[in-house]
Amino acid sequence: MKPSALGLIATAVGVAALAPAFAHHSFAAQFDGNNTVTLDGTVKEFRFVNPHALAKIDVADDKGTVQEWTVEFDGRLNLTNFGWTEATIKPGEHVKISGNPERTGVPRIFFTKLVRADGSELVRGGDRQNAIEEDRRLRAAQRAAAPAK
């Protein structure tokens, strides 16, 4: 069974998030980093646990048949660094949640992005990726400003 309409959008993307976060198992062995799936559904459960946080999402297809998907996140320890708590994702919330699909085809993704009903977003890695790219821009500017050797 496939999730519906908005439900499943497969897009080729790079591995957007920082690789080091996968501390407990090989991401590449389990998930397809070249594809992204977007689920449109309702949060059934969010477990803020280690080694990886988990959410259960109910996703209805065109005929109204509901399928439960599992969303795997970084671990509680890592998410804490980005200010997440057990109340960051609430049961009953309607969300559009994207992630890399499990290679075996089971209804399971590794989280990359969540969009709430009010349009606010949670993105994997928080501001870390932006901060690193800003650091790189700074390095490039310093390099450009340095006198030629």
Next chain:
Amino acid sequence: MFHRALLLLTLAVAACSAKPVPEPTSPVPDLAGMYSDPPNTALDMFCFFACTDVGLRRLEALLDDPANDAKPYTALSEDATRHQLDEYLRPHLTEAALGAPMPDPMKDPGYLHCEPWGFARQLFAPHQLEIKQYPDRVELHYGEWDAHRIVHLGERAPPAERAHVPMGYSVGHYEGDTLVVETTLVTANFGPTRLWEGLHSDQLTAVERYRRPTPERLELTARLADPATFREPLELKKIWRFAPEQEIAPYDCEPAAPKGAEGKTP
């Protein structure tokens, strides 16, 4: 008379051969506090787990090349990771270690069964590390697995007949601004995550050197020796950011799969 001379000679030899415990010559460095993931810079984040000088130099060269400015950071860090594997780590491994089958990542006992990591992996665990300093010991508390270590200050070696355990036995002393920790009696286990994840033997020993060059930064340089695994000692690094806002909660690990279901997706 002869016995007395023999006793004196024995004591003199023992005094000469015993490894001296350096006395602190300056105030004990202040390493205490809570630390967590490295500062958000391109070079520091490369040491999120463990890194090497070879990898850092490669990454720095890539970052300094204008031709790479448009490439994503992940592409550059993956290049540097491959480089340190090929140029530093693999050449350090013994034939036996190179020939050993790599552990199946889908059967990682930590992920599947919440089995705590051993010493070599725990040393480079990401996230929180809390350091508490006392006159006779240093306590290290890791967020990952809620693991605890005690570094016994002033001791030269483990007590006699001490058994091997996953986290080993650590003794330490201060050298200027650095805490030096020597660990032995570690049971065979996995190497550091994402760097070298093969198994090491129970002959593994480690010398860790912790220093805090600025109040905001903690650095570790660790030298791992294991004749069964490495041709010569491996030198690995790690960086943390001072993070007093963080706290270590119970690990509350949920197994990804029940025993006997290894490799199956839960």
